[in-house]
Amino acid sequence: MNTELEYVAVPAADLERIRCNDHDDFGNPIVPLTSGGGEPLRCCLTIAPAGDRIALVSHRPMTAGGPYAEVGPVFVHLSDCGGPASDSYPADFRDRRSVLRPYDASGQMLDGVLAAAGTAEVELKQLFDDPAVDTVQVRNVIAGCWNFTVRRQA
Template sequence: MYTIHAIDAGTLETVRRTRLDASGNAPEPYVATGGEPLRCCLRDATEGERLLLFGYEPKLPPSPYREIGAVFAHASACSGPAAPGYPADWAHKPQVLRAYDARGWIHPSTRVHDGTDPEASLAAILAHPEVVRVDSRNIAYGCFMFTVTR
Protein backbone atom coordinates (compact mmCIF):
# COMPACT_ATOMS: atom_id res chain seq x y z
CA MET A 1 0.00 0.00 0.00
CA TYR A 2 1.22 3.49 -0.75
CA THR A 3 0.15 7.13 -0.68
CA ILE A 4 0.54 9.68 -3.49
CA HIS A 5 1.41 13.25 -2.48
CA ALA A 6 1.00 16.46 -4.46
CA ILE A 7 3.15 19.45 -3.55
CA ASP A 8 1.95 20.27 -0.05
CA ALA A 9 -0.50 23.13 0.42
CA GLY A 10 1.83 25.00 2.78
CA THR A 11 4.61 25.16 0.20
CA LEU A 12 2.16 26.33 -2.47
CA GLU A 13 0.69 28.98 -0.15
CA THR A 14 4.20 30.27 0.62
CA VAL A 15 5.07 30.56 -3.09
CA ARG A 16 1.78 32.36 -3.81
CA ARG A 17 2.08 34.70 -0.80
CA THR A 18 5.79 35.57 -0.95
CA ARG A 19 5.99 35.50 -4.75
CA LEU A 20 9.29 33.60 -4.39
CA ASP A 21 10.16 30.08 -5.47
CA ALA A 22 12.82 27.66 -4.16
CA SER A 23 15.55 29.68 -5.92
CA GLY A 24 14.28 33.05 -4.72
CA ASN A 25 12.83 33.88 -8.14
CA ALA A 26 9.35 35.24 -8.78
CA PRO A 27 6.88 32.65 -10.09
CA GLU A 28 5.87 33.26 -13.69
CA PRO A 29 2.13 33.82 -14.29
CA TYR A 30 0.92 31.53 -17.04
CA VAL A 31 -2.41 30.94 -18.78
CA ALA A 32 -2.85 27.26 -19.58
CA THR A 33 -3.05 26.18 -23.18
CA GLY A 34 -4.24 22.78 -21.93
CA GLY A 35 -2.31 19.73 -20.83
CA GLU A 36 0.14 21.35 -18.41
CA PRO A 37 0.70 18.94 -15.47
CA LEU A 38 -0.57 20.58 -12.27
CA ARG A 39 1.39 19.51 -9.19
CA CYS A 40 -1.22 20.98 -6.81
CA CYS A 41 -4.12 18.76 -7.89
CA LEU A 42 -2.32 16.06 -9.92
CA ARG A 43 -4.14 16.49 -13.20
CA ASP A 44 -3.62 18.17 -16.54
CA ALA A 45 -4.70 21.79 -16.85
CA THR A 46 -7.53 22.83 -19.10
CA GLU A 47 -7.21 25.73 -21.50
CA GLY A 48 -7.56 29.13 -19.87
CA GLU A 49 -6.75 28.14 -16.27
CA ARG A 50 -4.52 30.63 -14.45
CA LEU A 51 -1.28 28.99 -13.37
CA LEU A 52 2.10 29.74 -11.90
CA LEU A 53 5.32 28.27 -13.27
CA PHE A 54 8.01 28.17 -10.57
CA GLY A 55 11.07 26.37 -9.29
CA TYR A 56 10.32 23.61 -6.77
CA GLU A 57 12.72 21.59 -4.63
CA PRO A 58 11.27 18.26 -3.44
CA LYS A 59 11.83 17.82 0.29
CA LEU A 60 14.79 15.47 0.72
CA PRO A 61 17.35 15.20 3.51
CA PRO A 62 20.61 17.02 2.76
CA SER A 63 22.22 14.92 0.03
CA PRO A 64 23.93 15.28 -3.36
CA TYR A 65 20.61 14.40 -5.04
CA ARG A 66 18.65 17.49 -4.05
CA GLU A 67 17.59 19.57 -7.04
CA ILE A 68 15.22 22.29 -8.16
CA GLY A 69 13.01 22.02 -11.24
CA ALA A 70 10.16 23.87 -12.87
CA VAL A 71 6.55 22.94 -12.00
CA PHE A 72 3.06 24.24 -12.76
CA ALA A 73 0.40 24.85 -10.11
CA HIS A 74 -2.82 26.83 -9.96
CA ALA A 75 -2.25 30.55 -9.32
CA SER A 76 -4.85 30.38 -6.51
CA ALA A 77 -5.52 27.65 -3.98
CA CYS A 78 -7.41 24.65 -5.33
CA SER A 79 -9.02 21.64 -3.67
CA GLY A 80 -6.04 19.36 -4.37
CA PRO A 81 -6.22 15.90 -5.95
CA ALA A 82 -9.76 14.75 -6.78
CA ALA A 83 -9.14 11.16 -5.70
CA PRO A 84 -6.47 9.12 -3.94
CA GLY A 85 -4.28 6.80 -5.97
CA TYR A 86 -2.28 7.16 -9.13
CA PRO A 87 -3.30 10.37 -11.00
CA ALA A 88 -5.76 9.35 -13.72
CA ASP A 89 -4.51 11.93 -16.27
CA TRP A 90 -0.97 10.55 -15.97
CA ALA A 91 -1.58 6.80 -15.58
CA HIS A 92 -0.75 6.03 -19.22
CA LYS A 93 2.21 8.40 -19.57
CA PRO A 94 5.71 6.97 -19.28
CA GLN A 95 7.43 8.38 -16.21
CA VAL A 96 10.72 8.03 -14.37
CA LEU A 97 10.07 6.54 -10.93
CA ARG A 98 13.04 7.73 -8.90
CA ALA A 99 13.47 5.82 -5.64
CA TYR A 100 15.21 7.30 -2.59
CA ASP A 101 16.56 5.80 0.62
CA ALA A 102 16.36 7.43 4.07
CA ARG A 103 19.58 9.41 3.40
CA GLY A 104 17.98 11.08 0.37
CA TRP A 105 20.20 9.12 -2.01
CA ILE A 106 18.85 7.63 -5.23
CA HIS A 107 18.22 3.91 -4.80
CA PRO A 108 19.16 1.46 -7.61
CA SER A 109 15.53 0.31 -7.95
CA THR A 110 14.80 3.56 -9.85
CA ARG A 111 13.20 2.77 -13.20
CA VAL A 112 11.22 4.10 -16.13
CA HIS A 113 7.71 2.76 -16.49
CA ASP A 114 6.30 2.67 -19.99
CA GLY A 115 2.77 3.81 -19.10
CA THR A 116 1.14 0.39 -19.18
CA ASP A 117 1.13 -0.44 -15.44
CA PRO A 118 2.63 2.27 -13.22
CA GLU A 119 1.16 0.71 -10.08
CA ALA A 120 3.05 -2.55 -10.68
CA SER A 121 6.24 -0.56 -11.21
CA LEU A 122 5.66 1.31 -7.96
CA ALA A 123 4.98 -1.95 -6.09
CA ALA A 124 8.23 -3.44 -7.39
CA ILE A 125 10.23 -0.41 -6.25
CA LEU A 126 8.52 -0.23 -2.86
CA ALA A 127 9.26 -3.94 -2.31
CA HIS A 128 12.82 -2.86 -1.51
CA PRO A 129 12.84 -2.16 2.25
CA GLU A 130 15.51 0.55 1.87
CA VAL A 131 13.22 2.68 -0.31
CA VAL A 132 11.38 5.33 1.72
CA ARG A 133 9.96 7.38 -1.15
CA VAL A 134 9.57 7.47 -4.90
CA ASP A 135 9.33 10.65 -6.93
CA SER A 136 7.57 10.45 -10.27
CA ARG A 137 9.27 12.62 -12.87
CA ASN A 138 8.40 13.67 -16.39
CA ILE A 139 10.37 11.51 -18.77
CA ALA A 140 11.12 14.24 -21.32
CA TYR A 141 11.92 17.20 -19.06
CA GLY A 142 12.84 15.46 -15.78
CA CYS A 143 10.43 17.68 -13.84
CA PHE A 144 8.98 16.54 -10.52
CA MET A 145 5.40 15.24 -10.80
CA PHE A 146 4.50 13.79 -7.36
CA THR A 147 5.86 11.77 -4.42
CA VAL A 148 4.89 8.26 -3.33
CA THR A 149 5.40 6.97 0.21
CA ARG A 150 4.40 3.76 2.00
Protein backbone atom coordinates in the same frame (compact mmCIF):
# COMPACT_ATOMS: atom_id res chain seq x y z
CA MET B 1 4.90 -6.91 1.04
CA ASN B 2 1.38 -5.46 0.72
CA THR B 3 1.92 -1.71 0.80
CA GLU B 4 -0.62 1.09 0.77
CA LEU B 5 0.89 4.07 -0.99
CA GLU B 6 0.45 7.83 -0.68
CA TYR B 7 0.83 10.15 -3.68
CA VAL B 8 2.34 13.49 -2.66
CA ALA B 9 1.92 16.76 -4.55
CA VAL B 10 3.60 20.07 -3.70
CA PRO B 11 2.56 20.58 -0.06
CA ALA B 12 -0.29 23.05 0.48
CA ALA B 13 1.78 25.00 3.05
CA ASP B 14 4.56 25.49 0.47
CA LEU B 15 2.06 26.70 -2.11
CA GLU B 16 0.43 29.10 0.35
CA ARG B 17 3.84 30.57 1.26
CA ILE B 18 4.81 30.95 -2.41
CA ARG B 19 1.51 32.60 -3.32
CA CYS B 20 1.65 34.96 -0.31
CA ASN B 21 5.27 35.94 -0.99
CA ASP B 22 4.61 36.37 -4.74
CA HIS B 23 7.82 34.42 -5.42
CA ASP B 24 8.99 30.84 -4.99
CA ASP B 25 11.44 29.69 -2.32
CA PHE B 26 14.34 30.40 -4.69
CA GLY B 27 13.45 34.04 -5.39
CA ASN B 28 11.75 33.56 -8.75
CA PRO B 29 8.73 35.87 -9.09
CA ILE B 30 5.29 34.38 -9.69
CA VAL B 31 4.36 35.14 -13.29
CA PRO B 32 0.68 34.43 -14.02
CA LEU B 33 0.11 32.32 -17.13
CA THR B 34 -2.96 31.07 -18.94
CA SER B 35 -2.72 27.35 -19.63
CA GLY B 36 -2.62 26.28 -23.23
CA GLY B 37 -3.79 22.88 -22.02
CA GLY B 38 -1.65 19.87 -21.17
CA GLU B 39 0.57 21.29 -18.45
CA PRO B 40 1.09 18.78 -15.58
CA LEU B 41 -0.06 20.53 -12.40
CA ARG B 42 1.87 19.49 -9.29
CA CYS B 43 -0.58 21.13 -6.88
CA CYS B 44 -3.54 18.85 -7.70
CA LEU B 45 -1.83 16.14 -9.80
CA THR B 46 -3.95 16.76 -12.87
CA ILE B 47 -3.31 17.90 -16.42
CA ALA B 48 -4.41 21.51 -16.95
CA PRO B 49 -7.21 22.22 -19.37
CA ALA B 50 -6.81 25.22 -21.67
CA GLY B 51 -7.62 28.48 -19.92
CA ASP B 52 -6.59 27.62 -16.34
CA ARG B 53 -4.64 30.32 -14.49
CA ILE B 54 -1.27 28.78 -13.62
CA ALA B 55 2.32 29.67 -12.77
CA LEU B 56 5.68 27.97 -13.28
CA VAL B 57 7.70 27.91 -10.04
CA SER B 58 10.81 26.19 -8.72
CA HIS B 59 10.33 23.41 -6.19
CA ARG B 60 12.57 21.03 -4.27
CA PRO B 61 10.54 17.86 -3.69
CA MET B 62 13.05 16.05 -1.49
CA THR B 63 13.04 17.07 2.16
CA ALA B 64 16.29 15.24 2.90
CA GLY B 65 19.36 17.16 1.83
CA GLY B 66 22.21 15.73 -0.20
CA PRO B 67 23.23 15.59 -3.83
CA TYR B 68 19.87 14.26 -5.07
CA ALA B 69 17.86 17.13 -3.55
CA GLU B 70 17.23 18.76 -6.91
CA VAL B 71 15.31 21.97 -7.57
CA GLY B 72 13.22 22.07 -10.71
CA PRO B 73 10.31 23.72 -12.47
CA VAL B 74 6.70 22.76 -11.71
CA PHE B 75 3.38 24.09 -12.91
CA VAL B 76 0.85 24.97 -10.19
CA HIS B 77 -2.50 26.70 -10.12
CA LEU B 78 -2.19 30.43 -9.50
CA SER B 79 -4.73 30.20 -6.66
CA ASP B 80 -5.65 27.43 -4.23
CA CYS B 81 -7.24 24.49 -6.05
CA GLY B 82 -7.72 22.28 -3.01
CA GLY B 83 -4.95 19.83 -3.89
CA PRO B 84 -5.32 16.28 -5.21
CA ALA B 85 -8.91 15.01 -5.35
CA SER B 86 -7.92 11.39 -4.70
CA ASP B 87 -5.45 9.40 -2.64
CA SER B 88 -4.82 6.92 -5.45
CA TYR B 89 -2.45 7.05 -8.41
CA PRO B 90 -3.28 10.29 -10.26
CA ALA B 91 -5.60 9.39 -13.13
CA ASP B 92 -4.17 12.01 -15.51
CA PHE B 93 -0.69 10.47 -15.15
CA ARG B 94 -1.75 6.82 -15.50
CA ASP B 95 -1.25 6.46 -19.25
CA ARG B 96 2.03 8.36 -19.44
CA ARG B 97 5.51 6.93 -19.54
CA SER B 98 7.42 7.78 -16.36
CA VAL B 99 10.83 7.59 -14.80
CA LEU B 100 10.62 6.14 -11.29
CA ARG B 101 13.49 7.01 -8.93
CA PRO B 102 13.52 5.18 -5.59
CA TYR B 103 15.38 6.74 -2.64
CA ASP B 104 16.32 5.48 0.81
CA ALA B 105 15.55 7.40 4.01
CA SER B 106 18.82 9.36 3.79
CA GLY B 107 17.97 10.61 0.30
CA GLN B 108 20.31 8.35 -1.68
CA MET B 109 18.98 7.12 -5.02
CA LEU B 110 18.80 3.33 -5.12
CA ASP B 111 17.82 2.61 -8.72
CA GLY B 112 15.84 3.94 -11.65
CA VAL B 113 13.03 2.45 -13.70
CA LEU B 114 11.55 3.56 -17.00
CA ALA B 115 7.85 2.67 -16.72
CA ALA B 116 5.92 2.21 -19.94
CA ALA B 117 2.54 3.91 -20.24
CA GLY B 118 0.04 2.25 -17.91
CA THR B 119 2.64 0.27 -15.90
CA ALA B 120 3.86 2.75 -13.27
CA GLU B 121 1.49 1.51 -10.53
CA VAL B 122 2.75 -2.07 -10.85
CA GLU B 123 6.37 -0.91 -11.04
CA LEU B 124 5.89 1.21 -7.89
CA LYS B 125 4.53 -1.70 -5.90
CA GLN B 126 7.52 -3.80 -6.97
CA LEU B 127 9.94 -1.03 -5.93
CA PHE B 128 8.28 -0.78 -2.51
CA ASP B 129 8.76 -4.53 -2.01
CA ASP B 130 12.32 -3.50 -1.10
CA PRO B 131 12.23 -2.31 2.54
CA ALA B 132 15.16 0.04 1.83
CA VAL B 133 12.93 2.16 -0.44
CA ASP B 134 11.58 5.13 1.49
CA THR B 135 10.17 7.25 -1.35
CA VAL B 136 9.89 7.11 -5.12
CA GLN B 137 9.84 10.20 -7.30
CA VAL B 138 7.74 9.93 -10.44
CA ARG B 139 9.29 12.07 -13.15
CA ASN B 140 8.66 13.19 -16.71
CA VAL B 141 10.49 11.04 -19.28
CA ILE B 142 11.50 13.85 -21.64
CA ALA B 143 12.32 16.80 -19.36
CA GLY B 144 13.10 14.81 -16.20
CA CYS B 145 10.86 17.13 -14.16
CA TRP B 146 9.36 15.90 -10.91
CA ASN B 147 5.66 15.01 -11.17
CA PHE B 148 4.96 13.72 -7.64
CA THR B 149 6.43 11.63 -4.84
CA VAL B 150 5.15 8.27 -3.65
CA ARG B 151 5.67 6.94 -0.13
CA ARG B 152 4.24 4.31 2.15
CA GLN B 153 1.21 5.50 4.09
CA ALA B 154 1.99 6.19 7.72
